[in-house]
Amino acid sequence: MSVPELKDTQPAGALPDTQPTSPARVTNRKFPPWLVALCVVLLIAIGLLVGYGSGISRRYAAQDTVVAGQLAQQFQLGKQAMEAGNYDLADQYFKFILRTDPNFPGIQDAYVDLQLLMLVTPTPIFTPTPLVSPTPDLRGAQEIFNTALQLLNSSDWNGALTNLDSLRKSNPTYRTAEVDGMYYMALRQRGVGKIAASCQDVNLEGGIYDLTLAEHFVGTGNLDSYADSLRTYARLYIIAASFWDQDWVQAQSFFAQVMTGYPNMSDSSCQSATSRWVEATIKIAEQYMAAGKPCDAEAQYATAFVVNDPFNATAFPTATEVANQCNGDGGGGGGGVGSESPTSEVTPTVTPTVTSKAEITPTCDPSSGTPCP
Numbered sequence: 001m002s003v004p005e006l007k008d009t010q011p012a013g014a015l016p017d018t019q020p021t022s023p024a025r026v027t028n029r030k031f032p033p034w035l036v037a038l039c040v041v042l043l044i045a046i047g048l049l050v051g052y053g054s055g056i057s058r059r060y061a062a063q064d065t066v067v068a069g070q071l072a073q074q075f076q077l078g079k080q081a082m083e084a085g086n087y088d089l090a091d092q093y094f095k096f097i098l099r100t101d102p103n104f105p106g107i108q109d110a111y112v113d114l115q116l117l118m119l120v121t122p123t124p125i126f127t128p129t130p131l132v133s134p135t136p137d138l139r140g141a142q143e144i145f146n147t148a149l150q151l152l153n154s155s156d157w158n159g160a161l162t163n164l165d166s167l168r169k170s171n172p173t174y175r176t177a178e179v180d181g182m183y184y185m186a187l188r189q190r191g192v193g194k195i196a197a198s199c200q201d202v203n204l205e206g207g208i209y210d211l212t213l214a215e216h217f218v219g220t221g222n223l224d225s226y227a228d229s230l231r232t233y234a235r236l237y238i239i240a241a242s243f244w245d246q247d248w249v250q251a252q253s254f255f256a257q258v259m260t261g262y263p264n265m266s267d268s269s270c271q272s273a274t275s276r277w278v279e280a281t282i283k284i285a286e287q288y289m290a291a292g293k294p295c296d297a298e299a300q301y302a303t304a305f306v307v308n309d310p311f312n313a314t315a316f317p318t319a320t321e322v323a324n325q326c327n328g329d330g331g332g333g334g335g336g337v338g339s340e341s342p343t344s345e346v347t348p349t350v351t352p353t354v355t356s357k358a359e360i361t362p363t364c365d366p367s368s369g370t371p372c373p
Contacts, residue, residue, distance in 0.1 A: 071097050071104055079110065087118045098239070099247065112235040115242065116205050141171040145179070152182055157190035180217045187214035188227055195234050199270030204234040233261045237273060244276075248287065252280040278309040285315075285322070295326040 078093030094111045097104050139147075148163035164183055167174060191210030194203040211231045215223045223231070240254030258265055258273035266272045271279075285300035301319040305312055 071101060075104065075107065075110070078114075082110070082114050082117065087114060090114055091118070095242070099250065102250070102253075108235065108239060111242070112208065112238055115238050116209060139166075141167060141174040144170070145175060148182060152186055155189070157186045157193070160186045161190070184214050184217040187211070187217070188224070192227055192230060195230050195265075199266045199268065202267060204238055204267055207231070208234050208238075229261065233258050233265060237265055237267065240273070240276065241267060244280075248280050248283040252277060252284060255280060274307060275309050275311060278304050278307050278311050282311070282315045285319075289318075289322060294322045297322045298326045 074093050074097055078090045078097070081087075081090035081093065091114060094107060094114060097107045098111065102108070144163050144167040148160050148167065151160040151163060160182065164179060164186065167179060187210045191207045191214060194201075194207035194210065196207075197203070208231050211223060211227050214227070215221075236254050236258050240251050240258060243251040243254065255273050255277035259277050263274040264272045281300055281304040285297040285304070288294070288297035288300060298319070301315060301322060304315070305319070
């Protein structure tokens with residue numbers, strides 16, 4: 001066998017793969033450029049908003065802190081001026097605080113104390129000759145005590161206090177507990193009487209002063225609830241009256257508080273808290289009219305007319321005209337939600353249907369040593 005024939009008899013090798021082989025295709029998914037840009041912009045915007053909100057919060061907190069600090073400084077300056085006897089300057093400091101934040105701690109009590117000092121502090125008078133000393137009381141301690149007790153039982157508070165003062169000067173340790181109780185009763189009854197007296201005899205400042213002295217004999221905070229309530233509302237009345245003709249919104253707000261407890265409380269003007277509230281409300285309505293907001297004015301008139309007060313009669317014609325303006329032509333741009341008051345909006349929380357208060361007639365026995373209800 002020839003060589004070529006022998007070659008032909010050899011096993012053939014594996015046939016080569018006729019299909020070309022190629023590596024597996026890897027798909028690379030890429031985000032569109034505009035989507036990446038949008039995500040970046042959103043992240044930046046969120047960061048800016050968060051930062052802005054945080055900055056605003058910090059700014060408001062800092063602003064509140066600054067305002068509180070300024071009010072505290074004004075309060076201290078007012079107290080210093082009051083202690084130095086410069087009552088006019090102290091009055092300016094306290095009024096600024098009341099207009100800014102009527103609930104500032106201690107301002108109402110401090111302002112009432114200032115008003116009392118301004119009212120009871122006499123103008124110094126030059127006296128060329130020395131004052132004559134009062135005649136000393138030469139009676140015995142028991143006799144003075146009995147006289148004071150009799151005067152107390154007969155509701156002669158001034159006479160009782162005069163005798164108690166004589167007893168304390170002559171014998172400070174005589175029946176101390178009983179004398180303290182008599183002092184409390186006389187001062188408490190006299191203070192209540194001054195606040196609840198008829199308008200010709202009313203003396204709010206003197207009544208507050210007597211009740212404060214009475215409290216010293218039983219401890220701070222132990223004044224009976226009726227006397228303490230009367231003193232609180234008398235203070236509010238004095239504060240409300242201080243805003244008269246100056247700030248009608250503040251006057252309305254404080255008189256609204258007084259009329260909820262003692263609607264007939266008054267001062268020497270003989271004008272009750274209810275009547276003053278009505279007048280202040282009508283004055284606010286007039287301010288709205290001057291500002292071109294008849295619908296807001298109409299709302300104030302309607303609020304005032306809920307209370308039956310003679311002062312309302314003077315405002316009926318104007319109130320009718322205001323109502324026609326509000327309902328006829330849309331109010332001239334006023335009266336809608338969000339309209340602003342000439343100063344600040346106050347919605348008094350009162351019960352205007354209460355129009356009378358029981359007269360105070362002490363019926364307790366002062367000798368019993370227990371406070372009158």
